[in-house]
Amino acid sequence: MTESALALSDVSFAWPGRDGFSLSCPSFRLAAGESVLLLGASGSGKSTLLSLVCGIVVPTRGRIAVGGIDLGGLRAGERDRLRAERIGIIFQQFNLLTYARVADNILLPLRFAPKRRARARNGPKEAARLCGALGLPDGVMRKTAGRLSVGQQQRVAVARALIGAPSLIVADEPTSALDTATQDSFLDLLFAQVAEAGSSLLMVSHDERLGQFFDHVVRIEDIVTTARVAA
C-alpha cells in the first residue's frame, strides 16, 4: 500500500469559547496522488477539519499525519515549517495579500520552505509558468494582487498553492465565489496542474455537483461527528 498523503485517527478537537463547537474524526485517509471532495453543509466543521490538517490548530486528542509525519510530534515552529514545505492552501476567497504584487504572493510560501524553494528551482520563472498555465494574462506577475478580479485572484491562489509542487493541496470551497461557468474552467485548470505536480488534493465544498471531477467523494457526516455544547 502506498504511503498516505494524509491520515487522521481518533482525532478530536473543540474550539475554545462560547460556541463550544467540537468535532471528532475516528479515521480518515487520503492516498498519495488521490483527489477527494469532502461534502458538507455550511457550519458542519469542514474548515475546522482543514485547520487541523494544516496544523494551524492542534487536536486535543488523536493523530494527524501529513506525508507520514505526525503533527503531534512536532513543535509549533516545526509544524509551521511542515505546512510551508508540504501543503498548498487555497481559501474560499480573500486569498491574497492585496497590497502586494502577484509575484510576491505566489513566492510567499517559498520564503518559509527552503526545500520547496529548491524544488521550484527558479521561483519567479516557475511562478510565471504557472500563471500562464492557469490562463492568467501576460504581465500579471507585476500587478498588485488587489487589482485583479475575484476569478483571477483565485487562480493566483492556485499558482501559490502549487509552486514547488507540495505533496498535499488543501482547498476550502475555492469555487464558491465564482459563477458556474468560471467554476468549471477553474477546476479543469486546477486538476491539470495538480496532476502535473503529482500532488494529492483535498477539497471541501457544499456543492455536490463538483463530485464528478474527483476520484472520491466523502460526506463529512460519514467521517466526522460534531457536537455543540450550549453554554
Next chain:
Amino acid sequence: MILRLATQSLMARALTVGMTVLAIALSVALFLGVEKVRTGARASFADTISGTDLIVGARSGSVQLLLYSVFRIGNATNNVTWKSYQDIAARPEVEWIVPISLGDSHRQFRVMGTTPVFFEHYKYRGGRSLGLAAGHGLESLYDAVIGAEVAASLGYAIGDPIILSHGLASFTDHQDQPFRVAGIVARTGTPVDRTVIVSLEAIEALHVDWQSGARAGQVTPAEVIREMDLTPTAISAALVGVKSRLQIFGLHRWINEYPEEPLMAILPGVALQELWQIVGVAETALIGVSAMVVVTALIVMMAMILASLDERRREMAIWRAMGAGPVTIFGLLALEATLMAVAGTVVGLGLLYLGLAAAQPWLDATFGIWMPIGPPTLREASILAGLVAAAAFVCLLPALRAYRLSLADGMMVRI
C-alpha cells in the same frame, strides 16, 4: 521580500500610517528642537565672554551682575563710584580694566557707555576680538558705535544721527544732544550686536541737566558741555583682566572686602554655572514635557497598530497559512513599527532643520542665541536610535495580540 511586503502594507494604509508618522515626526522635531535650543543657548551664553577674569559691580547677586553687565538683561541696582573704580584700577594685579555704564536706551536697544579700551579687551567665542564692519571707533564726544543688529534692524549707516532715550523704555529723549553713527561692529552673535556703544563721557554729558532722575529746568548748550569736565561720578560695572591667573583669587577677595563701598567681583565662568543651575530646573521641565510628547506619539502608534489588527486578521491568517510562524508575525509588526519610527524620525529631522533655518535669524535677533545648523550630535543621534528601539519595544503588545488572534482564528477567518 518581507521588508518589501511590510513597506507595501504600510503604503496601502497610507492615510493612517501617514498621520502616525506625522505625530512621531512632530514629537521628534519638538524634542530635538528643545535640545538644540538648550545646547545652543548654553554655547551662545558661554561664547559671549572670554578673556575677562573678573566682573566688578555693586554688591548684589552674582547672576544678576553677570546678566546686566554682559548680557544686558535686567538692571544694576546700585552703581560703583568712580573712586572705587580708580582704586581697583590702581591695584598691582590689574592688567586692564574696562568701565561700563548702562541705563539709557535707543529704541529697543540698550546704550552702553565705556572707553575705547573696551574694543581692545572685550573678547568672545574663545578669544576673538571685536572688529569694525564700517567706520571708526569712539573718537569725539557724540560718536556712537553700533552693533550689527542695531544697524540692520534700524537701517543705520555711518554718519546717521541718532537720539538716545533716558532710561529704558522711556519717552524722554535726549533730544538736545544728538549722536552720530561713527562705526558699526561686525556681527559677533553676542549681545554687542544689540548694543549702542558711546563713551563714558557722553553718558555723563547726557545727564548734565538731570538731577536724580528728573530733568532740570534749563538746557545746557552742547558747546558748553564740550568744555566741561566730564569725568563720571559712577559706573555700573567693570570688566577686569589680571596679569597672572594666579592673582584672580587675591584680587577677588580684595574687591569683596573693599571697605569704602559694598562691591562684588565675580568670575564669569562660575556665575555662568550658577545661572545654569537656576535655568536647569526649567530646562529639565522642558525636556520632560517634550519627552512626554514623544511617549504620546509612540502610544498613538501603538493604538494605531492595535486598531488595525482587527481588520488585518485576514492578512495574518494568510501569513500563517503560508507557513509564517509566530516569530514572523511578531517580526512583521515590529518591522512596521520600526519603519514608521524611522520615517517619523527622518521627517522630524527635516522639520527640525526647516524650523531651525526659519527661526535662526529670529532667535539671534530676539535672544542673541546663535544656533549653528549642523548634523545631529552623537547625543541626539543616540536619542533618535533610542526612539526607534522604543518604537520596536512598544509594538510588543500589538504583536503579541496579533499572534494570539492568529492562533484563535485558525486558518479560516470568518468575516
